[in-house]
Amino acid sequence: MNLSIFKKSALLVFSCVILSSCTEQYAFQDQNLENALIVEATITNELKHQEIKISRTRLLNDTITKIESGAKVTVVDSDNNEFSFKEKDGKYISENEFKAEPNKDYQLKIIAASGKSYTSSKETLTTQNTIDLEAVAGEREGQKGAQINVKSFDPTNTSKYYRYEYEETYKVVTVYTTTERIKLVPYQGTFKMEIVPAEPNTHICYSTKKSTGIIQTNTTDLSEDRVNFPVRFISESDYIIANRYSILVSQYTQNRFAYDYYFTSKKMSDSGDVLSPNQPGFIVGNIKSTDNSSEKVVGFFDVASVTKKRIFFNFADLFPSVDPAKYFRQCTPELIEFSEIPNENYKVLTTHVYIGGGPGMSPTSYWMVDKECGDCTSFSSNVIPSFWEN
Known part of the structure; x- marks a missing residue:
């Protein structure tokens, strides 16, 4: 504040x-x-x-x-x-x-x-308007990225004041696909480790976030009521566009008093x-x-009249010569040694997932990676959105 x-x-x-x-x-x-x-x-x-x-x-x-x-x-x-x-x-x-x-x-x-x-x-x-969206490779303050622009035109020249909200959904693909997991089961007054099938569909997920804050523009200084507004910029190093990305933009046509109110609030x-x-x-x-x-x-x-539009794009659509993997987290397997009796190092089971090694029935070493590298359901949803297009 x-x-x-x-x-x-x-x-x-x-x-x-x-x-x-x-x-x-x-x-x-x-x-x-x-x-x-x-x-x-x-x-x-x-x-x-x-x-x-x-x-x-x-x-x-x-x-x-x-x-x-x-x-x-x-x-x-x-x-x-x-x-x-x-x-x-x-x-x-x-x-x-x-x-x-x-x-x-x-x-x-x-x-x-x-x-x-x-x-x-x-x-x-x-006044109700139609809108269009475009996603282009752009640059802001020296940073390359994806620029999403809203375009609209009111031939009656009666709209002029606009407010925007958006909802973005992006595909998450883990580096590792896990088919098994470690489970602690009671055994002779203590616990033992077992290798059991992993939960299904933990490799591909979809995350959705809504815009925050007040996003506005106006065309009062233009000869036409024509909008070409950069509603969202995403750095090319941001993971949300690493695979497939979608954005739903809502354009609210406001009157002057509403526009001033939100403008001053911001x-x-x-x-x-x-x-x-x-x-x-x-x-x-x-x-x-x-x-x-x-x-x-x-x-x-x-x-307010509202018009909505959704688009999809892949990283390669905007940056065909860039390998997105160079920007993002490197998932390095760790060899975890477990003691025979569960103790503090067993907390790693809450932060890591099993990817191989060890017979599973006796204390030994196991190859593991951070959950984010092998189980996207730890931070996202594996339910495919109804609107999703591959």
Whole structure:
């Protein structure tokens, strides 16, 4: 965070409310943000169970998220359709699938367990766009790597403000394929070692990670509403692209007020976390208390059109003349000597896997490697994702 000491006070940032002329002019005041409501809500044009997160601010050194339980949460549109949300797994999930539709206003309403009431401004769905992705060999700050670019174009010139999220999945292939493992079994009041079949499918896995922080761009300085944005850069030495890699990018079209809100949130937090529950300051959003006009509410109710696109590529597609093995961890077998009676050195069975040697029924030496070199299920999943393409 930008402030080293948090003393139950924070910066209050007032953003201008006239969207067409807002130029990031802010006034700062000291305000108490203890136990303020936090709302993270983006309703999209996807037909799905929409999600809303509601929590409370906490002190800077607190690590536990304070979920706001027992709230009544609804979204109401301009046709008086009401969409109710139920609390589940720390979130509020719409009871039925629905999507935001063009030319309708949407408003978020919250009644906290305390009985306090909150409401958002009325928001309208933004322009929907199509997107394309490309992966090219590029360079950033002298480092070669894979550059993933988002491209889109709005011929109506009405979008202009964009926020991005991505989910990346990559294939993990271990250096060694293990077919057997060491197992300790009870024997005459102690234990003995046996060689037994290894768990199946521990050689190839798939890991998935989601983007963090706020990623935005705008086209306000361009003559056309045309996006060519570098959404992700991956060093060629990063293992996640060593084999096969996939990225799913979501482009949210925002209005000016939403863009400014997220933009300022990123500026106020070194980490760039969206609506950080222990952020050092407060940014006026579009949600307010209907009971107490002076009560501070953190967060934004966003109604945004979203477009998604996925691509795949192999390391050789971008770097055909580079051997990825030169960058990555060298898996060197170790000859491990076990004593007859299990002792401290038997802890190696939790960090290493067996690759050969020794009869297995008596104390002897065994060739072993770090688990990451022979069992990818120790840190990843061997379940092939439903969307995966070889």
